[in-house]
Amino acid sequence: MSTTPECAFEAIGETFKALSNEHRLRIMGWLMNPNASFPAQKDGDLVEDGVCVTLLTDKTGLTQPSVTNHMHLLQKAGLVSSKRKKNWVFYKPQPEKFHEVIGALKVLASKAPDHH
Numbered sequence: 164m165s166t167t168p169e170c171a172f173e174a175i176g177e178t179f180k181a182l183s184n185e186h187r188l189r190i191m192g193w194l195m196n197p198n199a200s201f202p203a204q205k206d207g208d209l210v211e212d213g214v215c216v217t218l219l220t221d222k223t224g225l226t227q228p229s230v231t232n233h234m235h236l237l238q239k240a241g242l243v244s245s246k247r248k249k250n251w252v253f254y255k256p257q258p259e260k261f262h263e264v265i266g267a268l269k270v271l272a273s274k275a276p277d278h279h
Contacts, residue, residue, distance in 0.1 A: 171267040174241070178264045181240035186223055187233050191242060193222065194256040207248055213255030 182188050193200035197209035201218045220230045234254050237243045241260045246253045 171270075175264050175267055177240040178242065178260065181236050181242055184233065184236075186225065187237055190219060190223065190230075190233060191237065191256065193219075194243065194254065195258070206251060207253050212248060213244070213246060213253035215251045215253050217251065219254070 182191065194214060197214050201209055201214055201222065203209070204212075204215050204218065207213070207215065216227065216230055216234065219234070220227045223230055225233075231252075234243060234245070234252075238245055238254075242257055243254045244257055246255070
């Protein structure tokens with residue numbers, strides 16, 4: 164049976180910490196389906212380039228510095244990537260991070276004794 168290395172626990176912790184905030188969780192939901200969540204952008208494709216911080220600010224109703232802070236925390240956890248294009252910063256989800264965490268949780272769950 165495979166083991167779960169300590170670094171996997173740290174990654175899981177960072178992910179859950181990043182998603183423990185209602186605003187960040189909501190933002191991730193929108194980023195996963197950007198065409199349904201946001202209007203078209205002037206500069207950049209919602210899927211290919213990511214979502215401009217201005218659209219995130221408008222949708223959340225939060226200040227731009229607050230949204231930027233939330234996005235930095237999501238980026239630190241590996242849940243989003245950012246790209247600068249002209250004067251704008253675009254954020255894009257990194258769904259493979261969710262798959263990594265789910266995989267680590269499955270390994271952890273497989274170690275639990277069967278209670279049936």
